[in-house]
Amino acid sequence: MVRNACILVLSGLLLCFCSCKKDGSIQINAAPDSVKIKQTLIVGEWKLQKQTLVAYVNNTLTIDTTCLASSTVQSSATFNKDSTFTSTSNALITSGGLPSAISISIGGKYNFSKAAFNLAPTVSGLDFTVTGSFGTGTVTTLPTLTTITHTATIIGISNTSLSFHTVDIYTETFDGTSTSYENIQNFYYSK
Numbered sequence: 001m002v003r004n005a006c007i008l009v010l011s012g013l014l015l016c017f018c019s020c021k022k023d024g025s026i027q028i029n030a031a032p033d034s035v036k037i038k039q040t041l042i043v044g045e046w047k048l049q050k051q052t053l054v055a056y057v058n059n060t061l062t063i064d065t066t067c068l069a070s071s072t073v074q075s076s077a078t079f080n081k082d083s084t085f086t087s088t089s090n091a092l093i094t095s096g097g098l099p100s101a102i103s104i105s106i107g108g109k110y111n112f113s114k115a116a117f118n119l120a121p122t123v124s125g126l127d128f129t130v131t132g133s134f135g136t137g138t139v140t141t142l143p144t145l146t147t148i149t150h151t152a153t154i155i156g157i158s159n160t161s162l163s164f165h166t167v168d169i170y171t172e173t174f175d176g177t178s179t180s181y182e183n184i185q186n187f188y189y190s191k
Contacts, residue, residue, distance in 0.1 A: 035112045041157050042110075046189035048075035048089075051125040056182040067126035077123050077189065083111050087123035102128060119152040122166050125187060143174035155186065162189040 048069055055063035069075065075089035089104045104124040111118050148169040155163040168183045 035114060038112050038117075038154065038157055041159060042079045042162065043081050044191060045076055045078045046162050046191060048077065048126055048187060048189050050186075050188040051075075051127060052186040053125075053127050054184045056180075058180055059182075063127075065127065069126060073126050073128070075124055075126050077187075079110060083109055085110050085119070085123070089124035089126065089128075091128050093128070117152050117154045117164065119164070119166070120150065122150065122152070122168055122185075123187065125185065141174075143172045146171045146173070148180075160191050162191075163187060 050069070051067045053063055053065050053067070054061070067073070072092040073090070075087070077085055077087040079085045085108055087106045087108075091102045093100050093102060106121060106124050108119065108121050110120075148171065149167060150169075151167045153165045155165055157163075164187055166183075166185045166187070168181075168185075170181050172179045172181065
């Protein structure tokens with residue numbers, strides 16, 4: 001019994017010595033780079049299934065809603081290998097008995113780093129709420145928008161699903177009056 005234990009210990013030591021390099025270091029295979037995995041998984045066309053939106057105007061809650069894709073409201077985002085993206089949203093709205101089609105298309109860039117997901121500008125979505133203060137009468141000048149903060153965070157990513165969280169804080173200045181906005185959104189896509 002003791003002899004078998006000694007043979008087992010010697011076999012284990014021999015295995016350890018054989019797995020070491022000449023410089024004394026042990027060869028360990030590195031884990032896959034999660035940044036490269038995310039860069040590979042995100043490429044392709046994604047259909048937006050659900051969007052949540054919480055919006056504040058001058059620190060007052062104005063919108064807290066969930067939008068779902070339907071036959072009349074759809075959105076998609078295509079992420080390309082060259083770190084560019086396009087996002088398109090379409091809605092068919094009936095007002096006064098007449099249907100109107102609204103379409104939004106946005107293009108931009110994205111990238112991953114070890115600590116962050118960068119997306120600029122943000123994607124279009126399922127929410128077609130128009131906010132802004134253009135005053136009354138004839139509009140001769142457009143408001144000035146100033147971005148304070150724009151962040152995007154991946155919540156989850158796989159071969160068939162993508163979800164991310166964005167926060168956009170900006171000010172709108174029109175006729176000498178500034179209004180502050182904060183939009184917090186979650187986007188849930190599928191392939």
